[in-house]
Amino acid sequence: MLQHRRGPLVDIGSGDGRIVIAAAKEGFPAVGYELNPWLVWYSRYRAWREGVHGSARFYISDLWKVTFAQYSNVVIFGVPQMMSQLEKxxxxxxxxxxxxxACRFPFPHWTPDHTTGEGIDTVWAYDMSTFRGREKRYKQLSHVYGLEGCHLETA
Known part of the structure; x- marks a missing residue:
């Protein structure tokens, strides 16, 4: 789902670091944020052992206290309770x-560009340009047809 993509990757809630390490092996500068300090230290050790410690970084941090603006590729193994807030x-x-x-749970209001797998192995891919493009087109059309003040509902 990241074929032909470039730019930095972040794994939000990176756990044991496997996503970040795999991304670094594929040439992505990759960062993982994780609350559990033991998992962060283990991930750093694995990155060093697998020879990607230069391009795989891990930080102990709360996702709500980090900005993700510098990343062009984002991976999240979320839980249903947080997906709506994280989406915003x-x-x-x-x-x-x-x-x-998004792995395991989709975002509630975004429409994925691609979906693969099934059940707990389902993965959803979202391109921000597609989402924002639809929103921009709606704003343009709402102005043309005098629908300002109406809101775009997403499934």
């Missing part, structure tokens, strides 16, 4: 060229 945060912070990969 990413919408505010990410650039139009960003791609967001």
């Amino acid at each position: 945060k990413l919408e505010l912070e990410l650039e139009d060229d960003a791609r967001v990969i």
Whole structure:
């Protein structure tokens, strides 16, 4: 889902670091944010052992205290309770060229550009340009047809 993509990658809630390490092996400068300090230290050790410690970084941090504006590729293994809030945060912070990969749980209001897998192995890919493009087109059309003040509903 990240084929032909470039730019820095972030794994929000990076756990044992496997996504960040795999991304670094594919040439992405990759960063993982994780609350559990033991997992961060383990991830750093694994990155060193696998020879990607120069391009794979791990930080102990709360995702709500970090800005993701500098990342063009975002991976999240979220939980249902946080997806709506995270959707809003990413919408505010990410650039139009960003791609967001959600594993296990989708974002509630975004329409994915691509979906693969099934059940707990489902993965959704969202391109911010597609989402924002639809929103911009709606604003243009609402002005043309005098619908200012109406809101775009997303499924």
